[in-house]
Structures are given as C-alpha cells and as structure tokens.
Amino acid sequence: MKKLAGIVVFTVGLILLYGVSSLDDFPSWGTPDSPANKSPLSQYFIKNTIVDTEVPNMVTAVLADYRGYDTMFETVVIFVAGLGIFAVVRVFEHGGASRVVTADTKPDIIITNTCRLLIPLIQLFALYVLAHGHSSPGGGFQGGVIMGASFILVALAWDLDIALKRFSEKQAFICSGIGILIYAGFGLASVFLGEEFLNYGIIHKILPGVDSPEMARYYAMLGVEIGVMFTVTSIMFLIYGLLATRGKMTAGL
Amino acid sequence: MEEFIQSRFNYWIYVILMMIGLWGMISKNNLIKKLIGMSIFQTAIILFYVSVAVKSETANIPILPHHGHDYSPKIAFAHAVSDDHENGGHDDHAGHQAHPVGPKIPDPDGYANPLPHVLMLTAIVVGVATLGLALAITQKIYREYGTLEEDQLLEKVRADDHG
Structure with missing residues (x-):
C-alpha cells in the first residue's frame, strides 16, 4: 500500500514539476504581466476601489x-x-x-x-x-x-x-x-x-x-x-x- | 540555467509541498497524520495563490497611501469620471494642471494584485473551520472505537457489521 502511494505521489509530482517548469503557461516569479495580474478584474479593483x-x-x-x-x-x-x-x-x-x-x-x-x-x-x-x-x-x-x-x-x-x-x-x-x-x-x-x-x-x-x-x-x-x-x-x-x-x-x- | 531556476523555483516549492501533503493523506495510517497532510496541502495552494499576486519589481502592498490625502477620494472621483474613456494610465495625468499634487488614479502595476489575497483570506478561514470539524469527527471516532489507526478501525467496523 505504501509503495503504491509512493508511486502515485511520485508520478503526480513529476508531471506537475514538468508542467510548471517546461511549459510556458506559468508566468515567472513576480512578473506584472502574468494573466492574473493583467486581468481586467484585478486592474479594475486596483484603479477603482478608492473611487x-x-x-x-x-x-x-x-x-x-x-x-x-x-x-x-x-x-x-x-x-x-x-x-x-x-x-x-x-x-x-x-x-x-x-x-x-x-x-x-x-x-x-x-x-x-x-x-x-x-x-x-x-x-x-x-x-x-x-x-x-x-x-x-x-x-x-x-x-x-x-x-x-x-x-x-x-x-x-x-x-x-x-x-x-x-x-x-x-x-x-x-x-x-x-x-x-x-x-x-x-x-x-x-x-x-x-x-x-x-x-x-x-x-x-x-x-x-x-x-x-x-x-x-x-x-x-x-x-x-x-x-x-x-x-x-x-x-x-x-x-x-x-x-x-x-x-x-x-x-x- | 540560473535564470530558469530562479523564475520557476517557487513553483517547485509548491509542488514539493503539495506532494508532501498528498503523501501524508494517502499513505499514513493515522487519521491525525492525514489531517496534518491535508493542512500541508492547503498551505501549498495558499502559497501558490499569494505568489501569483506578486509583482516583484514595481509593486507595493495593495493599500493606497492615504496619509497626507494623496488620494483624496473626491479628486480621484473627478478623475475617474473625466478619464473613463481613456485608459486611465499613470502618465496621462503627469502634466495635469488642475490638481498639481500628482496622479490620482492608482497605477495597476504599482500595487500587488488584491484578488488572490481576498480569495486566500476566504480559504484560510474556511480551512480553520473544516479542520475544526475534522478534529471533532476524529475525536468522536476515538471515543467510539478507541483507536485512530485506519487498519484497526476497519477491522472493528467490519466486526461490528458482522456481529
């Protein structure tokens, strides 16, 4: 059972590590141009909450x-x-x-x-x-x-x-x-x-x-x-x- | 290579943390240890979200400076109305004559993204509530069966079913 769990965790971890480091979908650390930071919603919040x-x-x-x-x-x-x-x-x-x-x-x-x-x-x-x-x-x-x-x-x-x-x-x-x-x-x-x-x-x-x-x-x-x-x-x-x-x-x- | 490692290092940390949590949840026999794994998993997700909000070079915390009335709301409001059709950027207001104090519309690149912070505030609080409930259920299980080890629990539950 533990072996099986180890294999599962190891495989999932490898897939995730491959995904985050070799695909370009994930923005690099702290860039203001990431999709989340450029989304109209968050820009609206920053510009307009005070208004x-x-x-x-x-x-x-x-x-x-x-x-x-x-x-x-x-x-x-x-x-x-x-x-x-x-x-x-x-x-x-x-x-x-x-x-x-x-x-x-x-x-x-x-x-x-x-x-x-x-x-x-x-x-x-x-x-x-x-x-x-x-x-x-x-x-x-x-x-x-x-x-x-x-x-x-x-x-x-x-x-x-x-x-x-x-x-x-x-x-x-x-x-x-x-x-x-x-x-x-x-x-x-x-x-x-x-x-x-x-x-x-x-x-x-x-x-x-x-x-x-x-x-x-x-x-x-x-x-x-x-x-x-x-x-x-x-x-x-x-x-x-x-x-x-x-x-x-x-x-x- | 160094650049590559630097820009992706944070994701590796989340993946490793997440896998530690998943390992704890799957392979451990003790229910409390499973809960610890769940908490570690949750922490990885929270870290991931908060790191998405970071704008490392330019940005400040998502709180506007409000001492000295830099962002007097009335003036900001007037700007927002007059600039609704423009893009409201930082530089457009540099030479504005009517309010020589400076730009009034906050520059989106100057502040960290507030939305992931809000989402994670929610997640943390709900996490505490669910952890409390999980601990209560664990306590009840211990009171009923006298053990928290999963295999012994399964044996006792099966014995109860057949007896």
Whole structure:
C-alpha cells in the first residue's frame, strides 16, 4: 500500500514539476504581466476601489463589498462548522462532578497575573485590528480570531469554567448568530431601500451624517466586519472549548 | 540555467509541498497524520495563490497611501469620471494642471494584485473551520472505537457489521 502511494505521489509530482517548469503557461516569479495580474478584474479593483468605496485597503474593499456574497456565506460556513462540531462531540452529563481543586490543578499565580495584564491589551488590539481594517491589514476575521484567542487564553490560564462564566456557551452561540444577522441585515437594508442585496451604497439615505454612497459603503463595510467579528470570536472560542473538553464543556485542559 | 531556476523555483516549492501533503493523506495510517497532510496541502495552494499576486519589481502592498490625502477620494472621483474613456494610465495625468499634487488614479502595476489575497483570506478561514470539524469527527471516532489507526478501525467496523 505504501509503495503504491509512493508511486502515485511520485508520478503526480513529476508531471506537475514538468508542467510548471517546461511549459510556458506559468508566468515567472513576480512578473506584472502574468494573466492574473493583467486581468481586467484585478486592474479594475486596483484603479477603482478608492473611487467606489473610499477604502484605501483594496483587500478589505473587495472582500466586504465587491465579493460581499462570498464573505457572507463564508461567515455562514464558520457558523455551520461551529454547529457541526457541537452536534458531533457535545455530550451532556447530568450532575457532572466539578473539578477537584488540588495543589496541582490550582491556576499558577505567575500565569494568571500575566494574563490579567495581557488580556485587556489583546482585546483592545483585536478591536484596533477590526477598526483599522479599512486602512491597514486587518478586518473582521483577523480581529475576531485575536478576540477569540483572548477568551481561549482565559480558559488556558485558569479553567474553562472561569472562561464560560464570562462568555457562556449559550451566549457564544447567540453571538455567532447575531454576527450573521448583522451581515444579512446590511444586505436587507439595501434591499428595502431599493437596491440589490448587499449593494450598500443606498444606505446613505438612512445613515445620519453620511451624504455620499461611497461613504455609505465605507461605513457599511465596517458594520459588516463587526458582524463577521462576532461570529468568528464566538465560534473560535466554542471550537476550543468543545475540542479541549471532548464535548463536556467543563474543567478543560 | 540560473535564470530558469530562479523564475520557476517557487513553483517547485509548491509542488514539493503539495506532494508532501498528498503523501501524508494517502499513505499514513493515522487519521491525525492525514489531517496534518491535508493542512500541508492547503498551505501549498495558499502559497501558490499569494505568489501569483506578486509583482516583484514595481509593486507595493495593495493599500493606497492615504496619509497626507494623496488620494483624496473626491479628486480621484473627478478623475475617474473625466478619464473613463481613456485608459486611465499613470502618465496621462503627469502634466495635469488642475490638481498639481500628482496622479490620482492608482497605477495597476504599482500595487500587488488584491484578488488572490481576498480569495486566500476566504480559504484560510474556511480551512480553520473544516479542520475544526475534522478534529471533532476524529475525536468522536476515538471515543467510539478507541483507536485512530485506519487498519484497526476497519477491522472493528467490519466486526461490528458482522456481529
């Protein structure tokens, strides 16, 4: 079996190596003339994101506006993955024994005090990454993962029970649903104002202090990213909690 | 020869990484090792896409400079409207009198291609979600059968079917 696998992998690898090095279909490293770089689509994005949306970060603009559907259903994929993990591993034990605190299981004083200092900064940084996704690398997914990591850090340093007191399983699932609702809400708002789903430009009619469709897109993208952050934060925390406790959601590692 | 190696070296790396991943997925007996192979495979694809976006000589990151209002959106908008029928290139605006600050329409060769970055952002996040689900299923399998080795699993499943 291993021999067969080796032959298969070796053959496929040889064919691919031949393909990438002797055919001229693959552009050489870093050339601006490659088909992907010369395609009208990417050239349009580079030239027009600032005109259409006033967002300097093209990646954010393409992610949250031009490819809004993709990002929305990506958020749904994360939500469904969280539900799937819950459905697969979650077990409910009635009268489950809470963890016995001994000298070995007591949280370490150095670790807990360091985390006390670090976690607020991590959460602040997550909000910064979210809010500056428009003008620097960042956005809802990145900020959400950092925020989720701060909750996971609580669970690692103390105990999953302590973390669940701050952000319970139920709250996490509700938050992940709220995130998708925020995203879809922006889409529906533009439908009700007379544009296509997720065509945010029209929202300037109801946003106070925003007079142009471009700025409306700017702020709608921020709102959408906040929705993404809700979902990603809570699902990352849930994935950790469910996998680390084999679905018991108590005690933790 | 050196030129040839330099211009294709990145593709060789992706192919080798991809084959390591494929080897892990096909030949390893342990389910966790298969998942590790899957992740390596995914990394190769992500690297490939991101490398397609590179424009090594000229380009910057795909974020417009926005300090000092070089790209004041109103001015950029005015340019876009007036230059819609032109090709909107870099040099056409060099001698523009009305806005002596400089060219306002971003030059496509001056920024890395944002589209592959967006696609891979999506792929990474979905990759995390699917990996989490795969680990959950692995955990469930371990709880049911007490092993993650594929051959032992097959034996136990067959024994269950016949018993």
